[in-house]
Amino acid sequence: MPPADVLPPESEVPADDPGPLLTSGTSADVYALDDARVLRRYREGRDATPEVALLQHVTAHGFPAPAVLGASGSDIVMERVHGPTLLQALGAGEVSISDAARVLADLHARLHAIPAPPAWVAPSDRDWPVLTGGPVVVHLGLHPGNVILAEPGPALVDWATARSGTPELDVAVTAVMLAEVAVDAGGDYSQAARALLAAFLHAxxxxxxxALDDASAMRAVDPALVPGERELVPDAAGLVRTLLELTAG
Known part of the structure; x- marks a missing residue:
């Protein structure tokens, strides 16, 4: 695997016109280079080195994530994973809620079996006030929209928030994310999200x-949330707590 600051010739991309835009997130855009490669480009010059290091680490341990083909500065050229997202498959009725819950739980279990790289240094350009590290790799964004149902099996994408941490925190963040949709009374998917949340906690x-308080604190300051979404976090954490208490009882 080449060093993070070396971009192999076959992975070189135009500086200003990389290709069709596939998706945009809070801090990065993803472009299609060709059928086999995508470019993840951070806006505002964020250094992609920490993400590259974690991706290389988890794929070296056999975890299903896009392979890094090259990187330079704020750019990562990586394997293009084909298939619908788990969210799209759920919406189309192609995957049951119980099966989706098992996919999420299985990806968590597989990821948390990977020890955090000892020399890894978290990026300094994003504030995680309650995250002090931990023994394993955590994704902190493992939700149905970031799982691609590829032909070889489910793959996890969008590693921008990945860190070292604890399994409890990673599972709690996923639970709160699902619960945010469930407690949105005006949402079209609130009932389905509540069922998926309950099934995920069971699986x-x-x-x-x-880790529920830490997870909700992190979600409350997540820059990806707009004010209306941010207001859902306390009720979402309350729903997770209620479902856990019902399960324990």
Missing amino acids: SDVSPLA
């Missing part, structure tokens, strides 16, 4: 209860 081998 997970890790209880998120001890």
